[in-house]
Structure formats: C-alpha cells, structure tokens
Amino acid sequence: xxxxxxxxxxxxxxxTADDSAALFGIRDWSLNYFDIxxxxxxxxxxxxxxxxxxxxxxxxxxxxxxxGLDMPVVLRIENLLDQRIKTLNEAFATxxxxxxxxxxxxxxxxxxxxxxxxxxxxxxxxxxKYHHGLEAGSKxxxxxxxxxxxxxxxxxxxxxxxxxxxxxxxxxxxxxGIPCFFVLETLAELxxxxxxxxxxxxxxxxGVRIRLASMVEGHWNEDSGDRSIFGLSTNALLTVIExxxxxxxxxxxxxxxxxxxxxxPNIRNIRSGVLEACxxxxxxxxxxxxxxxxxxxxxxxxxxxxxxTNSTHSMNYKLDEYCSNxxxxxxxxxxxxxxxxxxxxxxxxxxxxxxxxxxxxxxxxVRDHKPGNIPDSLPxxxxxxxxxxxxxxxxxxxxxxxxxxxxxxxxxxxxRELFHRGQASLRERARAENINxxxxxxxxxxxxxxxxxxxxxxxxxxxxxxxxxGNFSLFQSLPDIxxxxxxxxxxxxxxxxxxxxRNAVIADITCDCDGKVDHFSSQGTISRTLxxxxxxxxxxxxxxVFLVGAYQExxxxxxxxxxxxxxxxxxxxxxxxxxxxxxxxxxxIADVLSYVEYDPKIMQEQFRRIAEKAVRDxxxxxxxxxxxxxxxxxxxxGSTYFER
Ligand SMILES: Cc1ncc(COP(=O)(O)O)c(C=O)c1O
Numbered sequence: 225x226x227x228x229x230x231x232x233x234x235x236x237x238x239x240t241a242d243d244s245a246a247l248f249g250i251r252d253w254s255l256n257y258f259d260i261x262x263x264x265x266x267x268x269x270x271x272x273x274x275x276x277x278x279x280x281x282x283x284x285x286x287x288x289x290x291x292g293l294d295m296p297v298v299l300r301i302e303n304l305l306d307q308r309i310k311t312l313n314e315a316f317a318t319x320x321x322x323x324x325x326x327x328x329x330x331x332x333x334x335x336x337x338x339x340x341x342x343x344x345x346x347x348x349x350x351x352x353k354y355h356h357g358l359e360a361g362s363k364x365x366x367x368x369x370x371x372x373x374x375x376x377x378x379x380x381x382x383x384x385x386x387x388x389x390x391x392x393x394x395x396x397x398x399x400x401g402i403p404c405f406f407v408l409e410t411l412a413e414l415x416x417x418x419x420x421x422x423x424x425x426x427x428x429x430x431g432v433r434i435r436l437a438s439m440v441e442g443h444w445n446e447d448s449g450d451r452s453i454f455g456l457s458t459n460a461l462l463t464v465i466e467x468x469x470x471x472x473x474x475x476x477x478x479x480x481x482x483x484x485x486x487x488x489p490n491i492r493n494i495r496s497g498v499l500e501a502c503x504x505x506x507x508x509x510x511x512x513x514x515x516x517x518x519x520x521x522x523x524x525x526x527x528x529x530x531x532x533t534n535s536t537h538s539m540n541y542k543l544d545e546y547c548s549n550x551x552x553x554x555x556x557x558x559x560x561x562x563x564x565x566x567x568x569x570x571x572x573x574x575x576x577x578x579x580x581x582x583x584x585x586x587x588x589x590v591r592d593h594k595p596g597n598i599p600d601s602l603p604x605x606x607x608x609x610x611x612x613x614x615x616x617x618x619x620x621x622x623x624x625x626x627x628x629x630x631x632x633x634x635x636x637x638x639x640r641e642l643f644h645r646g647q648a649s650l651r652e653r654a655r656a657e658n659i660n661x662x663x664x665x666x667x668x669x670x671x672x673x674x675x676x677x678x679x680x681x682x683x684x685x686x687x688x689x690x691x692x693x694g695n696f697s698l699f700q701s702l703p704d705i706x707x708x709x710x711x712x713x714x715x716x717x718x719x720x721x722x723x724x725x726r727n728a729v730i731a732d733i734t735c736d737c738d739g740k741v742d743h744f745s746s747q748g749t750i751s752r753t754l755x756x757x758x759x760x761x762x763x764x765x766x767x768x769v770f771l772v773g774a775y776q777e778x779x780x781x782x783x784x785x786x787x788x789x790x791x792x793x794x795x796x797x798x799x800x801x802x803x804x805x806x807x808x809x810x811x812x813i814a815d816v817l818s819y820v821e822y823d824p825k826i827m828q829e830q831f832r833r834i835a836e837k838a839v840r841d842x843x844x845x846x847x848x849x850x851x852x853x854x855x856x857x858x859x860x861x862g863s864t865y866f867e868r
Contacts, residue, residue: 239723247724247755248715252530257579258770264721266768270303272798280798281717285584285766293790293807294867295766296696298777300793302805304580305343305773306350311543312524312572313354319547320568323555327565332357332381334522335365337573337774338581342806344791347576348372357403359383359571363390370397380404381481381519383433386413388420395426407481407519411460418471431479431519432456432464432508437600438500440485440493442536443708454483461504465511477513479569480505483521487574490534491541494523495549502557502679509563519569520550526578528711528771529745537711537745543575574774581773583789584717585696587765588733588866590758592690592726595661596654607652609638610836613659618665622673629681631669634846636660650804664688686742686752689727694767695866698739699733699783702769702776704736711745713770714754724755730767733866734784741769747826782819787811787864814860824860831856 241260245251250258250266261267281299286667288297309331316329331348335358347356357378358369369380370393380402382394397404406417406428416782421428432684435455456464468474484497484815498520524546525539534540543547550568602614613635620628639656642648648656668684671677673804696702704710714730729752732739744754780788793806814824835849844852 233333233814238519239661239721241721243723244715244720247746248404248720249530249702249713249747252532253527253745253771255527255528255579257307260720262721264719266715266717266720268301268304268796270301271307271798272303272796275798277796277798277800279442279800279802281582281584281768282766282796284792284802285717287802288790288796291804291807293792293809294863294865295764296583296694296701296789296865298581298701298789298791299584300342300347300581300773300791300806302580302793302795305346305577308576308579309347309351309354309356312576313356315543315547316551316568317571319544319551322548323551325551325555325565325568326599327567329568329570330355330357331576332359332379332569332571333576333805334359334383334573335359335368336342336361336778337522337769338577339365339368339778340791341774342791343577343580344368344372348374349360351375352378354742355379357381363387363393366390366393371400373524376402377601378403379571381407381431383407383409383481385409386416388416390830391417391420391428392424395420395428398428399424399426403429405429405431405479405517405519407433407479408456408464409433409454414464414467418467418473419536421473421476422471427473428476429478430468430473430476431481431517432461432477433481433483434458434461434501434504436482436484436497436500436725437700438484438493438497440486440488440497441490441534442485442525447520462510465508465513467502468513470792474512475514477508479517479519480508480515481519481521481565481772483571484523486522486636487525487536487539488523489525489536489539491539491549492792494546495539498550499557502554505566506557506563516564517567517569518554518566519571519824522571522573524570524572524575526574526771526774528578528713529750530713531745531748578771578774579773581771581777583696583701583769583776584766585694585769587692587759587767588695589693590690590726590728591693593661593665593688595658595665598655598658598662607639607642607648609635609642610652610656610659613639613656613663617659617663617666620663620670622670623675624683625667625670625674626678628663632660632663661688666689683752685727686729688731688754689753691740692726692728692730692756692767694730694732696732696789697734697780697783697786697865699734699736700780700786701789702741702772703779703781704775705741705743707779711743711750712772713769714741714744715770716757717766717768719757719765721759726756726758727753728756729753734786736783739783782816785813785816785864786818787816787819789865811864812861812862816864817860828853828860 248422265282267278352375355377359381360366360369361384394404433455482501527539531538616631636656643653730741744751788811790810791808794802795805796802838844
C-alpha cells in the first residue's frame with residue numbers, strides 16, 4: 225500500500241461546519257441527535273431532564289483511549305436510547321389523545337434486534353415508566369425477558385416456534401401475573417399450548433399471527449403477502465378458533481398479531497396493512513373471541529439516507545404521522561362496528577435502538593490512484609503505442625473526453641499485449657499504465673464541463689477514488705452492508721471545518737473484496753464515493769458509521785476471525801460531563817479461536833514443541849525460543865484488530 229499523508233492540514237479557508245453538515249446530510253438523517261460543532265467535531269445532542277446538552281464524540285474517543293481501549297469501538301449513548309423510548313411512547317400517547325381513542329399503547333422491543341445485555345437492561349429499566357415490554361422469538365430470548373422485566377404491566381410477546389419447555393416457561397410467567405402472550409405462528413403450536421396449559425393448570429394468553437395479503441415496499445416485503453413463511457392463513461385461523469372452542473379456551477384468544485415487514489419506507493403500505501389487520505380483528509370478535517390487543521409488529525422505519533422518500537433505506541413519513549395514521553385507521557374501522565378499541569401494541573425494533581449506537585474506527589492507511597512519474601517527453605525509440613498514448617494525454621479537451629477515454633484504454637491494452645508476448649519491457653508497461661491513469665484523471669476533472677457523459681465515464685470518479693483502509697470488519701460490525709446493500713450514514717467525526725478534498729471508498733481489514741463501503745448517501749442521492757480529508761502525519765483520522773444499533777451487533781460474524789469490537793456505553797450528564805457506564809473488552813484472539821473450537825492452551829503447547837525442536841536442530845537459541853513463546857502467548861491475549 226502506498227501511504228499518502230500530508231504534512232499540513234488542508235486549508236481551512238472558506239469551508240465551514242455548515243458545509244460539512246450539508247455534504248454529509250447530518251441534519252437530514254440524525255433527527256437532531258447529532259450535529260457539528262463550530263470546532264468541526266460531531267456532537268451528540270441529548271436531553272438531560274429537559275435540558276439540552278451537547279458532547280463531542282472526539283472527547284468521548286479521547287476518554288475511551290485514556291481507559292486503555294482501542295479502536296474500533298461500538299459507542300452507545302444511553303441517553304439516546306432513553307430518548308427514543310420516550311419519543312415513541314409519547315408520540316402514541318399524543319395521537320391517542322388527539323383522536324380520543326379509548327385505550328392505550330404498549331410498546332414491546334423485539335430482543336433479536338439488539339440482544340446485548342446493557343441495551344435490554346436499559347429498555348427494561350427506563351421503559352418501565354411506559355410499561356415498555358419485550359418480544360421474545362426463542363427460549364433464550366424469553367429467559368432474557370423474564371429475568372429483565374421487573375414491571376408487570378409490561379407485555380412479553382412470545383413469537384417464533386414454541387416447544388413444550390418454551391410454553392411451560394411462559395405459563396409460569398402467567399401464573400406470576402406477567403402478561404405473557406403466546407402468538408401462534410403455526411397450527412402445530414396450539415395442541416402443545418392446550419396440553420401444557422391443562423397439565424399445569426394455568427390459562428394462557430393466546431394471540432394469532434395472521435398473514436396479511438397487503439404487500440409493502442422495501443427490502444423486507446416477504447414478511448407479508450400470501451407467500452410469507454410467517455403467520456396463519458385465513459383458513460388456519462378458523463381452525464384455531466375451532467380447536468380453542470373444543471378445548472373451552474376461546475376466551476384465551478385475546479390478541480391479533482401481524483408484521484408487515486421491517487423498515488417499511490412508505491406510509492401508505494402501513495395504512496393499508498393496518499386496515500386489513502383491523503378487519504381480521506373484527507372477524508375474530510364476531511367469532512366470539514374476547515380479543516383486546518392488536519399487535520402491529522415492527523416496520524417503523526429509520527431514515528438512514530436522510531432523503532425522506534420511500535426508497536428502501538429511507539421513509540416518507542415521520543413518527544407522529546405513523547402513530548396518527550394507525551390510530552385513525554383503528555378508529556375508522558372499529559367505531560362503525562361498535563367494537564371496543566383494543567390496546568395497541570407495536571414491536572418497533574430499529575426505530576428504537578438504531579440511533580443510540582455508532583461504530584467508530586480509525587483509518588490505517590490510504591491507497592490513492594496517483595499516476596507515477598511521467599516524463600516531459602518520451603525517448604526517441606519509444607514504442608509507437610506509447611507515443612500514441614502520450615499524444616492522447618496532450619490532446620484532452622472537454623469536447624473529446626469519450627474519444628480520449630477510448631483511445632487511452634486501447635493503447636494501454638496494446639502495450640499490455642506486447643508485454644504478454646515479451647515485446648514490451650516492465651518499464652514500458654509501467655509507463656503505459658501511468659499515462660493512461662493520467663488521462664483518466666484529467667477526463668474525470670473535465671467531466672463537469674462535458675455535454676454528455678456515458679455510463680463508463682460516469683463510473684470514473686469511483687474507479688479513480690482513493691481507498692481508505694479502516695480498522696474494522698464489515699462482516700463483524702456492519703453485516704447488513706454486505707448482505708443487503710444497506711446504506712448507513714458514514715462521516716469523519718472531526719476536522720469538519722476543513723474541506724474534505726479526497727474522493728474515497730472505505731475498505732475494511734478483512735481479506736475479502738466484499739469488505740468495503742462504497743455506497744453513501746450524499747445530498748439527496750446515493751454516491752459511490754465519500755468525500756474525506758487527507759491523512760495528517762502522526763494524527764489519527766476517525767470515521768463514524770451511525771445508526772448501527774439495530775441488527776448489526778447481533779448478525780455480525782467472525783470472517784477472518786475478527787471478533788467483537790470493544791463496546792463502550794456512556795451516559796451524558798446535565799453539566800455536559802459523561803460517565804462511562806459500561807466498558808466491554810472485545811474478543812481476544814484466544815476468544816475467537818475458541819469459538820471455532822481451538823483450544824488456545826493446546827495451541828500454545830503445539831507451538832512450544834515446534835520451538836523446542838528448532839532449538840534441538842540448532843535453528844534458534846533458547847533465549848530466542850522464550851521470546852517467541854512470549855510473543856505467541858501475548859498475541860493470543862491481544863485484540864483481533866490492528867493495534868498501534
Ligand atoms: C415479528 C417481528 N416483530 C418486530 C420486528 C422488528 O421490526 P423493526 O426492526 O422494523 O421494527 C421484526 C423484524 O423483522 C419481526 O419479525
């Protein structure tokens with residue numbers, strides 16, 4: 225890798241924090257939780273007991289380093305999680321009040337969205353005042369919910385496939401007065417619930433998850449529609465009613481559950497899904513089920529792009545609109561039928577936790593695409609192809625860009641062909657590649673003046689962009705970028721009153737060509753490159769990937785054996801100070817090796833034997849052996865990431 229580090233910072237000149245704010249769209253995607261200070265640092269804005277407080281992320285990074293933790297770090301800001309819980313609950317409360325809706329809202333957080341202990345503890349503790357509950361999709365998640373929720377007005381919703389042991393746990397919760405619902409995903413679950421209920425003598429709270437025909441836009445549209453793998457068909461719903469009646473348990477059926485999909489970008493889809501759910505609810509009331517709860521699942525989106533549109537990673541509505549649309553639809557559906565308003569339940573995951581976590585990492589190196597040295601003139605005996613290529617370079621103008629592009633690639637390839645056949649030297653090939661690169665650079669510079677730009681010329685800025693190597697693993701920390709082409713806001717967290725002059729893509733430190741970030745939301749469009757600052761000598765350059773609190777930590781994997789990053793949770797105080805409420809050391813190399821079933825002790829012993837044999841064979845001294853064993857042991861205890 226060629227290292228490019230400028231000695232001096234880029235000129236501050238006219239560039240301001242506001243320019244950076246516009247470039248990186250921070251005021252569009254951050255819901256005002258983040259902004260840029262006059263000093264050019266990203267700041268988190270939080271509400272401390274009604275008082276607005278701002279803290280620079282760079283100050284937090286300094287604090288993290290002082291405590292001996294290295295990058296990369298997942299930083300959680302506890303206040304932001306609390307604020308999201310408050311905002312969601314209060315938005316529903318306001319919509320309920322405004323529409324004179326005759327029941328209340330109960331939120332439940334789906335544990336799968338972020339299972340980390342601190343996140344769940346905070347939701348359980350802070351959420352208690354709103355009776356915010358938890359959704360469990362497995363036995364392990366139910367065990368989390370049962371141990372964390374202290375407030376017994378908060379719901380536990382059990383989705384997913386439930387065996388007898390799962391059902392028994394939920395029934396015990398019921399007996400202790402915890403409102404724990406079993407939501408039937410399949411018909412096969414009902415006989416188990418009925419049988420265990422009879423054996424233990426505890427009545428269950430039953431919900432039915434229905435398969436809505438309403439389809440949604442966005443990536444997760446297969447959670448609804450006829451081919452959805454989740455939920456009961458209309459016919460299966462009737463079978464549930466019959467089986468419950470036969471068991472004298474129809475009175476246990478109290479909840480209708482549906483989930484249209486995650487990250488629904490278009491409010492119209494939500495409205496029509498809710499309308500359909502209301503008709504199912506009314507149908508169940510007509511069948512004699514007592515009902516009382518309508519659970520609308522997740523789907524409330526996060527505007528990762530900040531474009532406020534119905535594109536996949538955005539949303540064309542605001543939280544207030546989401547709540548009022550739901551409440552209005554329920555009222556419009558139930559009032560004419562004289563059906564009592566149900567408790568509204570929603571399982572918002574990403575909208576609750578995305579904002580509070582960010583991935584922070586340092587840039588290790590930059591590879592630019594600068595052409596090497598090009599002479600003022602070519603030697604007399606140069607290859608014809610080189611001479612022609614040189615002429616192309618000298619003739620570029622805004623009205624012949626495509627022609628120069630075509631010719632440049634043609635002559636460069638001719639020289640490469642000659643090299644293949646042994647008719648051009650290494651130096652001639654290097655010269656051809658250098659001149660071609662200079663041509664492409666010049667074309668890219670002149671593109672804004674061109675009248676028409678072909679798709680291949682359009683791709684040039686990305687092709688010629690710098691590669692910034694970041695100290696993180698995409699597969700561990702940002703898996704949805706790899707799996708779903710998810711767009712997250714990415715930007716430097718400092719130097720934002722300097723103009724970022726480099727066009728860059730970001731590569732991680734795995735050895736995988738998929739380990740890169742090359743889609744960025746910028747000024748209302750998706751750009752293939754991100755504007756970044758040149759590195760400064762002896763100074764770290766930190767980037768932040770924002771809104772990563774949902775799904776990323778949970779779905780990350782061990783590609784190339786890069787493990788969990790360090791995680792730090794801070795709580796910001798009224799006076800602008802912050803407490804490090806949690807610090808988790810990321811995985812050591814020994815940890816990740818044991819995940820893939822190596823025994824670090826045995827590995828040490830095997831390495832010891834190799835070193836001992838090397839001593840016997842006279843290849844190393846005993847002192848050297850000791851040094852090597854120590855290095856081996858220290859590495860096992862060290863971080864899987866790059867350490868300075
Ligand atoms: C049943 C259920 N509820 C809630 C959620 C959370 O969705 P979101 O994160 O979009 O709020 C999901 C996720 O897909 C889900 O499957």
